[in-house]
Amino acid sequence: MTTSTTTNAASDLPPLTRIFPHPAGDTTIDEAYAVERHPHPDRPWVGLCMVASLDGSIAVDGASGGLGNPNDLEVLLTMRRVADVVIVGSGTVSGEGYGTPASGTRVGVVTNSGSVDTSIDLFRSGAGFVITNERATVEGDVEILRVGDDTVDLVAAVARITEIVPGARHVQAEGGATLNGALFDADLVDELQLTVSPMLVGGSGPRVTSGATEATRGFELAHVLTDADHYLFTRWLRHAG
Template sequence: MVYRKLDELTDDEVYAAYAPPAPDWLRVNFVSSADGAATLEGLSGPLSGEEDKRVFKVLRARCDVLLAGSGTVKAEGYGPLVLSPERMAWRKAQGLPEVPVMAVVSRSLAGLDPAMGIFTLAPRRPIVVVPADLPEATVGPFREVADVIAAGTGAVDFPAALAALRELGLRQILCEGGPRVFGELIADDLVDELDLTVSPLLVGAGPVRVAEGPAAKDARPLELRHVLEAGGNLILRYLRGSTDE
C-alpha cells in the first residue's frame, strides 16, 4: 500500500496510479463524508472539492464508457460528456477516441428527455441502458439521440448490460453511481475497483450510503492499493483481491 500527497504527483504519475489491471475492468468512483454520507443537501457535489476532482478527471479520461444511473444524471445535472483539451490529448496519445461514451441506466426513462444536452450535445453518440420489456413507445424517442441496450425484465440486468457494452468495445467501464446502481453492481459481484474519496466533513444522520438497494450475498474482500491525501480528503483506491499480481 502506498501513501502519497496528491500535490506531489505529476499528471503522468496520477495516470499511472490508476492504470487498470485488466482489459475488462469496472471501477466505481464515489465520494462520502467522514461519517459515511453519500450526499450533502441531496447532492454528492458539495462533498467534493477541487483536490479530489483531479483524480475524478483522470478516471474519466481513462475509461471507455462512463456509466451513471438516471437519478444521478438528473440530480447532479449531468451535461454532455466532454474533457479538457489536455485530457483529450492524453487519450489521443494512448490511441483512444478523444472522449469516452456516456451510458445512462434507467429502469423506466422517467424524468429523462431526449432533448437533454447529455444526449443532443454529446461529442459521441451516448447509450441508454433499459429493461428489454420497456414499451417501445417510451424507448423510441431516445433511439433518435442514443443507442439502446435492452437487458432484463422489469429491471436492468447488469451482467448482460455490461457484456453488451464490452461487445461494443467499451471494456473499461467507470461507474459514477448513484448508490442504487452501485448496490446492484455489488449484488451481482461485478465491481473490480472502488475509488472512494473520504471528505473531511461530518454530515450527520439522514443521507444515503454510497451503496443502496439489494443485499449482497457475501461481503467482498478488497485490497487497499493506495491512499492519496489532498486538502484533508483521503482518496482511496481499493481493488478486489490481488488481481494484478
C-alpha cells in the same frame, strides 16, 4: 510525510502526497490513477468513483458537490478519461444535472423505467446513451442498449457494452447509491476509487451502496493520497479470490 511543491497536474491543483504504498512522496492524480487495468475474459473491468463524508454520506442537500474539492473532481475527470465508457444511474443524471462531457467520453444512463429526459445536453451531444431492458419505452432519438426482459441484467449489460462502445475494456461507474448497490449485488465492482471528505455531514443521505443484499466482499488497498485540504484519496481493488 513530505511537503510537496510540485504541480499536481496541468492545471493548478493542490499538491498531493502519497501515504501508501510506501515510501511516502509527492505524486499526481495521473500517476496514481492512470494505471493499467486488465479486463476479465468475458467482460470489461469495472471501476466505481465516489466521494463520501466521514460519517458515510454521499450527498449534501441531495448532491455530491458539497463533499468534494478540486482534487476530487480531478480524480473523477481522470477516471472518465482513462475509462472507455461511463455508466451512471438515471437518478444521478437528473439530480447532479449531467451535461456534455469532455469530447470522446460516452455515458450510459441505466434505467429500468426508461423514463429518462433525452433532451438534455448529455444526449443531444451524442455522448449519452441509455441502458435499459427489452420492454421499457424510451422517448427520443437516442442509442439504446437493451439487456434483460423486465429488468436490466447488469452483468450482461457490462459484457455487451461493446455493442455501443466497440472494444471497451474499462467501464467506469459514477453512482448513485442504487446503481452501486446493484453493481455490488452482481459482484461487478473490481475497483473502488473512494475519496474521504474531511467532514461530518449528519442528515440521512445515502451510503456508497443502497438496497444491496448484505454480503461481505474484501478489497485490497492500492493507494492512499492526501492533500492540504485533509482529503484522503483511496483506491481499492477487489480480492482476486
